[in-house]
Amino acid sequence: MENKGISQAVIGRLPRYFRYLGELKDQGIERVSSQELSDIMKVTASQIRQDFNNFGGFGQQGYGYKVEYLYGEIGKILGLDQTHNLIIIGAGNLGQALANYMNFERRGFLFRGIFDNNPALYGRRIRDMEVLPMKELSSFVRENAIDIAVLTIPKNCAVEVAEELVKEGIRGIWNFAHVDLNVPPDVQVENVHLSDSLMKLTYNINRYETHYDA
Amino acid sequence: MENKGISQAVIGRLPRYFRYLGELKDQGIERVSSQELSDIMKVTASQIRQDFNNFGGFGQQGYGYKVEYLYGEIGKILGLDQTHNLIIIGAGNLGQALANYMNFERRGFLFRGIFDNNPALYGRRIRDMEVLPMKELSSFVRENAIDIAVLTIPKNCAVEVAEELVKEGIRGIWNFAHVDLNVPPDVQVENVHLSDSLMKLTYNINRYETHYDA
DNA sequence: TAGATTGTTAATCGATTAACAATC
DNA sequence: TAGATTGTTAATCGATTAACAATC
Incomplete structure (x- = not known):
């Protein structure tokens, strides 16, 4: 299936x-x-x-x-012959870095907006986009045919935001929050768990040492 | 083996x-x-x-x-009972985001320095660390017993920098550059290829569509 | 045609799951 | 003790590699 x-x-x-x-x-x-x-x-x-x-x-x-x-x-x-409308949720360091990185544009990932729940950030411009408040998220996703949401928010909000996105018909979530998301089968999740990745690295560093010398 | x-x-x-x-x-x-x-x-x-x-x-x-x-x-x-000295190479958006993120400190990853080859950044403080020029990299790694280097530099510099790090005895490289690094077996590399990850997501979005409806 | 290299089937290897005896 | 759940062996499943016939 x-x-x-x-x-x-x-x-x-x-x-x-x-x-x-x-x-x-x-x-x-x-x-x-x-x-x-x-x-x-x-x-x-x-x-x-x-x-x-x-x-x-x-x-x-x-x-x-x-x-x-x-x-x-x-x-x-890989679907790179198509364009995808993308938003970033969470305008912290990582969210901003991804917004600015956007070498992704070259591959058809079009940066459409960035959201945060911190009022201090509202209106700040990131890559020619104003940071928008979370309460505008739902309507924005719907009205702008957003395909992909990038989650760069703390894990305690991520589950809830993911549910909201699913409700609005999001098709993919690129999840940087350190939590597993439960979504219906027509929504794809790709996790980037940075701390997991770093742990794998230390495991391998250690294991090499203890096995060969040290 | x-x-x-x-x-x-x-x-x-x-x-x-x-x-x-x-x-x-x-x-x-x-x-x-x-x-x-x-x-x-x-x-x-x-x-x-x-x-x-x-x-x-x-x-x-x-x-x-x-x-x-x-x-x-x-x-x-996973080696989390030990501490690891870590530096970031590349003080661009992603490098800064990782430096500031550093929830990693909690797990024993100690942020020891950040490097860049852009003179405009030298001396800028990121998380209480001055950005240092690349020419100081080798001696810094040696003198501060750096275990792990985070590569957040463009791929065309990454290979060369990795070689330098290997020469100075680095033990792990957390590689965000979009290139495969060739290192000896006593050096561990963990890749975080963000664009690969995003492509997997679009593949799965597409595959679902073409297979079930659309 | 002869040579090269694919596409594909068959064999092997490794990882996951199932089953159950050991034991707390 | 009886019940529960591990540790571990055996069975299954899937992924990788090898081999080779098809064919450009």
Whole structure:
């Protein structure tokens, strides 16, 4: 029942293929074989071919893959041929950083607004957008056909805000709050749990030490 | 040869266990069974027991697990009983956000310095630290026993800076630059590729639509 | 055509789940 | 003791790798 039956393991690798193919393209390289990609990316050629063939036959036997074509196809698979209206909820350090970063615009993620519940921030301009109060969130999402909300708020508000967003028909939540969100199956959540990531790092640092020396 | 033989799949789940156990602890709950945790966390009880038993028998038959004890043990496994000296390289929006965020201090990650190659930023104070020029990086890492470097710089500098850090004996790199780093096996890298994460989100948004309606 | 490399099937490996004996 | 729940072994499932026939 879960969409299409392509595993998240495969999906998780697509952006990396996309990045490497983009680099090859920028270098003016026209074709690449799974073996060459394998050498560059340090994954097996077999996995590369299997991954691509989940989505169709992008290559030509005896030749390999056309870089630009494959790049385009993977971009389409990832939905990068479309634009997405995006808002940021939480105008703290991280929210502002993401708003300003927005290299994302290049990929079709259009920054449409930023919200906070701190009145001291209302009206402050971030990347040409005034910070709006949370009470305007619902109507804004509806009226501006917002697809994606970025949650950079404390975890104790995140659950509640997520519910509100779901009610207004949001389709994706990019969740930086350190809490698991429960949403219906037609709403996608992608978590970025920074502290979890940092803990994995210390685990690996430690484990290396205790195992090899120290 | 790879350390200890505990899979990254298991390690990736540890921070989440740690978080839920912390919450139970804060609620004053003393014991929990794998089945109860299973209900809360939406993973199988079997997986929970398997995961924990990679590191030893933390429970008691017929009783379950003591929340506080288990919380502490997982913390130790993750290396949170130790402190780590950390610097941030790149004082742009994201670097500043992470410096200020530093809820991390609570977990033993001590913010020791921040670097940038933009002279306009030198001397600016971020969280009581002056932004230092990159040319001071090497000596700083050595002299202050820095364990972890956070890379929030553009990808074209990241590879080079990583090499420098490796030379000075860094043990972990928390990499926000959109590039894969090649380091020796005694240096751990944890990648946070934000744009990859966002692409996974759009993939899933799209996939749902095309598969169910639209 | 001969050579190369894909697409795809089959084999292997690893991770998850189920089952149950050990034991608190 | 009886009941509960772990620790652990065995079974299943899924993902990765290897192999090779199809074909450009």
